[in-house]
Amino acid sequence: MFDVRKVRERFPALRAKHEGAPLIYLDNASTTQKPDVVIERIASFYRSGCGNVHRGVHALTGETTRLYEHARETVARFIGASDPSEIVFTRNATDAIHIAAFSWAWERIGEGDEIVVSEMEHSSNLVPWQLLAREKNAALRFLRVGADGRLRGAALKRILTPRTKLAALIHVSNSTGAVNPVEELAAAARARGVPILVDGAQSVPHIPVDVRKIDCDFFVFSGHKMLGPTGVGVLHARKNILDSMRPFFGGGGTVREMGRAGSSFNEAPWKLEAGTPSVADALGLEAAIGFLEMIGMDEIREHERILVETALDALAEVPRIALYGPETSKNRAGVISFNIEGIRPADLGRFLDERGIAVRAGDHCTQLLFRSMGIAATARASFYLYNTTDEIACFASALREAAALPRSAWKDVEGA
Ligand SMILES: Cc1ncc(COP(=O)(O)O)c(C=O)c1O
Known part of the structure; x- marks a missing residue:
């Protein structure tokens, strides 16, 4: 296993102090802190002089193009894609889902067709499909969550019909940490000839992912949840699918030949990356992947498994607590949603914040x-490679302190 103290030294933000004690950052499902190599990579790109990509003949544009395409190769290797041309850089996972919806599904979904999503989806993998379905008079069908808190291939098979044109499903839940059997889900969809999009926003940062093994048609994720910068995400799709897609956005980089009434388009992935891309962020994402690979994705998964086991044991001691999601760490990534009876999640979040512990409170974009x-809302702690069992002990102790306060203390807090 890696030395967490050494890892932490690489994150300037983790040196921030709260009343003399270091910040305890447990909101990693929302976004992550950045290691020095990512910050430095972005700064050095600008410091050493930058050009645009795939435009012009001078040395800086050539070098910038080379760096940008190298980042694409790194992303492809990291998720096991067959070829770098299967990687489209986007702004984030939400953007990537919109490109799949409006560049690919738009032309293939018509009146009376169906799109399958699950009750577990983040709004980013629900609302784009609602928008599309409304435009096309198509219907959404909902895969229910099984008794173990996960989605199941057998249940998916049962709701697929000859009118189903796509299944869009979440890999790891941002609210409960449930790790869905995504290979089983993809196989079920494939058995019925239905393409599948996997939302990997919470899986790629935390568990080893191989898109060829999953055998999905589309796979999306965001850079900022995996130590990378904001402003860059990824849409992965099989090459033949990308080739068949019309551009959602048109403009610089997408055009092969410009006409007055219309234009012909460049090859994928470039035809799907209109305008100047966020090159610096793509390079930052490449540096983040380098950092994750240096530690090892298997090691990161194991580290988080230990953190989850430690937290589940420690939190079970907190009076009046309700814990949600899979019971053990086997099918759960580093996310724990919880409530303490008599305390609103937002009040609990503020109470923890006053003690230098950052968690999220709310519906986490998963109201369905x-x-x-x-339930309406929870408080949520989510872990990453730099969190420690000592931090979890502090967190659990703060929760015991909160639960020990008289119930009347919570009636007076803001918003009561
Ligand atoms: C499961 C899941 N999907 C999609 C998203 C959207 O990610 P982004 O806001 O980076 O587009 C999130 C963000 O929290 C998420 O947790």
Whole structure:
């Protein structure tokens, strides 16, 4: 295993102090802190002089193009894609889903067709499909969450019909940490000839991912949740699918030959990257991948498994606590959603914040999931490679302190 203390030294933001004690950052499902190599990579790109990509003949543009395409190769290797041309750089996972919806699905979904999503989806993998379905008079069908808190291939098979044109499903839940059996889901969709999009926003940062093994048609994720910068995400799709897609955005980089009434388009992936891309962020993402690979994705998964086990044990001691999601770390990534009876999640979040512990409170963009679970909101702790078991002990102790306060103390807090 890696030395967490050494890892932490690489993150300037983790040196921030709260009343003399270091910040305890447990909001990694939302976004992650950045290591020095990522910050330095972005700064050095600008410091050493930058050009645009795939435009012009001078040395800086050539070098920038080379660096940008190298970042694409690194991303492709990291997720096991067959070829770098299967990687489209986007702004984030949400953007990537919109490109799949409006460049690919737009031309293939018509009146009466169906798109399957699950009750567990983040709004980013629900609302684009709602928008598309409304435009096309198509319908959304919802895969329910199984008794173990996960999606199941057998249940997916049951709701696919000859009108199903796509299944768009989440890999790892940002609200419960449930790790869905994504290979089983992809196989079920394939058995019925239905293409599948996998939302990997919470899986790629935390567990080893191989898109060829999953055998999915589309796979999306965001750079900022995996130590990379904001402003860059990825749409992966098989080359023949990308080739068949019309550009959603048109403009610089997408055109082969410009006409007055219309234009012909460049090859994929460039035809899907209109305008100047965020080159610096793509390079920052490449540096983040280098950092993750240096530690090892298997090691990161194991580290988070230990953190989750430690947290589940420690939190079970907190009076009046309800924990949501899979019971053990086997099918759970580093996410724990919880409530303490009598305390609103937002009040609990503020209480922890006053003690230098950052968690998220709310519905985590998964209102459908929470409605199916009979709750409105939770507090959520989410871990990453730089979190420690000592931090979890502090976190659990703060929760015990909160639970020990008289219930009347919570009635007076802001928003009561
Ligand atoms: C499961 C899941 N999908 C998609 C997204 C959207 O990611 P982004 O906001 O980076 O586009 C998130 C963000 O929290 C997420 O957790």
